[in-house]
Amino acid sequence: MQKHKATFTILVVEDNAGDFALIEDYLLEQIASPNIRHAKNYQEASALLRDAEAYFDVTLLDLTLPDKSGTELITNILTLSPDNPVVVLTGHADSSFAIRSLALGVSDYLLKDEMAPSSLYKSIIYSIERKKTLRRLEDSEKKYSDLFQLSPQPMWVYDLETLSFLRVNSAAVKHYGYSEEEFLSMTIRDIRPAQDVALIEQSVAFIKQHDQHYSSGTFRHTKKNGELIYVEIQGNIIQFDGKKAELVLASDITERFEHVNAIEKQNEKLREIAWTQSHVVRAPLARAMGIATLITELKAESTECSNLLGYLLASCAELDIIIRDIAQKASLVNAKA
Numbered sequence: 414m415q416k417h418k419a420t421f422t423i424l425v426v427e428d429n430a431g432d433f434a435l436i437e438d439y440l441l442e443q444i445a446s447p448n449i450r451h452a453k454n455y456q457e458a459s460a461l462l463r464d465a466e467a468y469f470d471v472t473l474l475d476l477t478l479p480d481k482s483g484t485e486l487i488t489n490i491l492t493l494s495p496d497n498p499v500v501v502l503t504g505h506a507d508s509s510f511a512i513r514s515l516a517l518g519v520s521d522y523l524l525k526d527e528m529a530p531s532s533l534y535k536s537i538i539y540s541i542e543r544k545k546t547l548r549r550l551e552d553s554e555k556k557y558s559d560l561f562q563l564s565p566q567p568m569w570v571y572d573l574e575t576l577s578f579l580r581v582n583s584a585a586v587k588h589y590g591y592s593e594e595e596f597l598s599m600t601i602r603d604i605r606p607a608q609d610v611a612l613i614e615q616s617v618a619f620i621k622q623h624d625q626h627y628s629s630g631t632f633r634h635t636k637k638n639g640e641l642i643y644v645e646i647q648g649n650i651i652q653f654d655g656k657k658a659e660l661v662l663a664s665d666i667t668e669r670f671e672h673v674n675a676i677e678k679q680n681e682k683l684r685e686i687a688w689t690q691s692h693v694v695r696a697p698l699a700r701a702m703g704i705a706t707l708i709t710e711l712k713a714e715s716t717e718c719s720n721l722l723g724y725l726l727a728s729c730a731e732l733d734i735i736i737r738d739i740a741q742k743a744s745l746v747n748a749k750a
């Protein structure tokens with residue numbers, strides 16, 4: 414039989430010398446060169462696990478030691494060895510306790526009477542690989558959690574059924590003014606103006622009905638202090654703690670929205686000025702031009718000439734007022750630009 418060539422450092426916590434010798438034989442039968450460390454009680458095991466220079470690929474733990482046993486023993490060993498798998502070895506067949514042990518975090522639970530070299534070896538290999546996989550998943554989960562929590566933009570997760578907030582990041586807490594505890598007691602309705610609640614309910618209903626995994630839109634939100642803001646929303650449907658939820662990224666576009674409104678108002682002023690120039694100014698100007706033409710055809714001493722000059726002056730005065738009004742409106746537009 415070909416032995417496993419990798420070198421494993423294994424801590425065997427066993428007070429029975431005969432059982433330790435058997436375990437050692439089993440390990441040597443399956444692994445070419447295991448580095449086996451032996452602790453005869455919890456105190457020795459604790460000292461080895463606390464040693465900063467010591468590293469163990471796996472811990473084989475007898476459940477009944479002279480100075481500690483059962484659940485307390487498991488809990489303490491797992492606390493001392495959070496990054497490495499622990500395989501429980503026991504002489505008592507208790508299925509309920511085995512389930513509790515696995516729930517506590519042990520990697521496997523083996524009965525000494527049923528143990529064989531191959532079963533012990535498989536348990537060690539599977540436990541080590543399982544722990545590596547779990548560690549990768551935890552690292553990945555932490556990475557995504559950090560991306561969520563450290564995002565400079567407000568983000569939250571809400572339940573698509575109840576609309577309750579399930580999680581919010583620090584940026585959301587800072588931007589909206591609610592504490593995390595307050596957010597988690599609220600629904601997404603609570604950050605909308607009352608007149609917009611029906612709109613958001615319709616939007617969520619559409620997402621659920623069409624199973625729309627990605628959604629976006631612009632909505633009005635209210636902060637805790639009552640300030641109304643305009644927000645651009647991007648969301649994706651996810652599974653969160655067994656619930657169908659939506660992960661939301663919110664970007665406050667209030668400043669941009671107000672800037673666009675200001676530009677539209679300026680454009681309206683410019684259109685008004687252009688209309689004034691093309692319609693209102695042209696009328697008195699046309700009259701002045703016509704009067705000037707008539708004057709050139711009459712004698713300068715005639716009464717008609719005097720009247721026409723009066724009309725001409727009045728038209729010019731009217732034109733002057735209009736031009737002043739245009740200039741004033743133009744200056745207001747420039748001041749806001």
